[in-house]
Amino acid sequence: MSFRDYLSEAKAIFDRLYPDNKISEVDYEGPTIVVYTKDEELFSKRDDIARQIAQELRRRIAVRPDPSIMLDEDTAEKLIKEIIPDEAGLKDIYFEPDTGEAVIELDEPSIVTRNQEVMVNIKSRTKWSPRIVRAPPMYSRTVKEMREFLRSVKKERKEFLHNLGIKLTTPVMPGETWIRITALGGHREVGRSATLISTNNSKILVDCGMINVNDPDHPWEEAPYLYVPEIQPFSSLDAVILTHAHLDHSGLVPLLYKYGYDGPLYTTAPTRDLAALLQNDYIKVAHSEGHKISYESKHIREMLKHTIALKYNETTDITPDVRLTLYNAGHILGSASVHLHIGDGLYNIVLSGDQKFEKTWLFNPAVNRFPRVETFMIESTYAGRDDYTYTRSRAGEILTDVINRTFERGGSVLIPVFAVGRSQEVMLVIEDAVKRNIIPRTNVYLEGMIMEATAIHAAYPEYLNKDLREQIMVKRDNPFLSDIFKQVETKKQREEIMDSSESKIILATAGMMNGGPVLDYFKSMAPLREHSLVFVGYQADGTLGRYIQSGAKNVTLTDNGKPVKIDINMSVETAEGFSGHSNKAQLLNYIATMQPKPQRILVNHGDGDKCYEFSRLIRSKFGIDAISLKNLETVRVY
Incomplete structure (x- = not known):
């Protein structure tokens, strides 16, 4: 079906299930069909109805209030401040026009969430849907500026997401189906990570990092192999996925936007914020030390304008023939393993990214259970013969x-x-x-940037392990706010x-x-x-x-x-044992307990012969076909 067919069918299903729906518009925002309504009751029931229609249409559905019935943000904010009880400890209100939600940060959110009268009052008087969250215990300048920036470009984002939605409904090309993986950086080395996944319909780049983040005089020498025909021009890419914020994975993503890429970047919200923090610092340090820089802050803003933030375990279409799900990788805040479901049940690829298969002081261990996986790519930073790390x-x-x-x-x-x-x-x-x-x-x-990065951790408590999250948010014992720490x-x-x-x-x-x-x-x-x-x-x-x-x-x-x-x-x-990377025993345990078992394993992200040695160990220990690509090599997996 064309994008217009999908929109028409969505409207028809709403008319059948909810005849007096007062729907004013049906449009695409990226992979999601968004239905705008002037009916407050329909909006209040949006989750149940959207889920039912999504199952029929096999597309993501979102129901939102028509902007014409919503109060402007300033007026809505004043009303919300009047409605929220003082004892709830109101800290901040910010609006997300994309979802029609007013996010209300409170010291004691239960005072409001237990009182449905307050919630109904906010919705009926402002026509915004209240989302109550506990106020972060630390102020983050980055998070605040990110919200303000995304609000300032909401019109550009709406147009971008509309055009993306049209592209995602383009019929797939007929003919032979094939899938290839090309190593562009971070293979048999640590740094400048970049891997290209190609099908007969799509080109998807996973990560685009730099190898030496503090010597940017010769950026193309420190970059992945971005000048090869497989990835040129950048405008031929359909999607870019970022596993985490470290500059050896994220550092050159803005460069793609500088040289012609204008498509989506998929990642988690904390990775988006942390990547922008680190990239802007890269520019600042380069300027202060008199180095040449690969891009400017405007290219970072362009990246953010095109970023689609996903939660863990949330599945979305990213091309007409590929669906993406991100899973916790346990490495740093928001780090993700990438699961790509290609075709209609045809083939599945998982790229682990940098991962830690152990519960740490900050995070839960990396996820190693997936719906399906035929080819799996795993890092090998500490997988060498002589590598060992402590608990x-x-x-x-x-x-x-x-x-x-x-x-x-x-x-x-x-x-x-x-x-x-x-x-x-x-x-x-x-x-x-x-x-x-x-x-x-x-x-x-x-x-x-240590304290600002720490504040971003506090702004996303749902990404921390349960013990630390409860210590900070429930027990109100925030170790990061100890008076021993001096900025x-x-x-x-x-x-x-x-x-x-x-x-x-x-x-x-x-x-x-x-x-x-x-x-x-x-x-x-x-x-x-x-x-x-x-x-x-x-x-x-x-x-x-x-x-x-x-x-x-x-x-x-x-x-x-x-x-x-x-x-x-x-x-x-x-001090061995602080690493955010799995050691060899943890990597082997990850594979041994992985469900389901992959048919093929590709090993990357290891210095010298570590990738090759670890792939050989995987073959002998598990009987799984395992290889380590060199940069510029391509393997056809289907």
């Missing part, structure tokens, strides 16, 4: 031991961290150790911290020491034996962090543009 509890013991030994000799501890993921886990360990008197109470200085705001503060003789802990970006504020502290602390440098995250080949971790006695860095030799006398330690 999370052991990692905490190692870190607290290093802190105590360093403090005993009058030194301070410097921890290079990624702003997203590892920094929050390290904060939880330190806060708990202080609370239980395992380490002395001390100041913990946070450099870079470093200025260069002067940084200098005062370095000059101070107090024993302290410093968490500073970047995690692999290839730039950022961590280098200022390192230059000051490295020559002094009383201090310690502790690595808690993966150090890729070719990075300064890997060089120091491997036993370097000195390094040459720049200071005010001049090369300076730095002797490394401080203790260099590694």
Whole structure:
């Protein structure tokens, strides 16, 4: 059927089931058929009716109030403030015109949700549907600005989603069906992740990252193979999917929009927010260090304008012949494994992304149960013959031991961290150790974007594991708000911290020491034996962090543009077990307990021969066909 046929049939079904429906418009918004009505009762029953019609039509249906009956946002906000009881603790109201919802953030949401009279009053007087949520315990500038930006481009987004809806109903091409996977980056290496899934109807890119996020002088050398015919021009892509926000996966997505791509980007809401945070910081750091940049902030905004945020386990059409579902990958906030259902039950591909198959201080373990999977792609960051990592509890013991030994000799501890993921886990360990008197109470200085990234975690509690979510949202015991944590705001503060003789802990970006504020502290602390440098995250080949971790006695860095030799006398330690990647045992356990078992496994995201060795181990252990593609290689899977 054409898109007009689908819309007409949707209207006909509504007329049959609910004759006096007062429907004013039926339109496409991406994969969803949106029905606008002036009937308040129909809108109030929208979930049940939409579900029934979606089953008949096999399309997603959304019922929304006609914009003409809804109060303008300013007037609606004033009324809602009058209606909400004071004891509920109103913190914020923001509107989502796409869904017709007024999201109301309260300190005590149960006071309102238990009182249906308040809910009905809001809906009848404003014609907005109230959605009551608990107010985040921390303010996030990024989340606030994201909401404001998406409201400011709602007309452009509506047009984009309408055109996408038309494209999604285009009949598939007749003829032979085939499916290919092309390795464009992050295969037999860590960094610049990019994988192209092609069918006879669709071209889908999963991730588009950079390999060395702090040296952008030669962006195309650090990029995936984006100039090959398979992906050119970018306008030929039908969809882009982002597994998570780390720049080795998200860093060059805005570049696609700079050079002609104007299609959808599918990801989770926290990944959208975190990716924008990290990408804007990439531009800021590049400017401050005099580097060339691959794109500008306007290209990030263009990316956000085209982003479609999905929840875990939510299935949507992304091309006429492919459906997408995202599952928790356990790696960082919002990280996802990608499930692609191709054709009408024809074939299924799952790409794990970066994943952690263990419950961590922040997240539940990666999901490894899917409706169907024929080909599975899995990472192998720590799958080498000599790789081993400790459990999370052991990692905490190692870190607290290093802190105590360093403090005993009058030194301070410097921890290079990624702003997203590892920094929050390290904060939880330190806060708990202080609370239980395992380490002395001390100041913990946070450099870079750590606190803002932490606030984004608090804004999306549904993505955290149950224990932490309840601790923050129900028990009101937010470990991230402990008074031991001190945000470093200025260069002067940084200098005062370095000059101070107090024993302290410093968490500073970047995690692999290839730039950022961590280098200022390192230059000051490295020559002094009383201090310690502790690595808690993966150090890729070719990075300064890997060089120091491997036993370097000195390094040459720049200071005010001049090369300076730095002797490394401080203790260099590694706290194994903090990684957001599964170790080899966890990867094998993931495959062993995976349901259903795939027919083929592709191994990627591993340095050197790790991909090849792990694919060989999979074949011998499970009897599953397993290979590791090189960059630029293509495999036909159907």
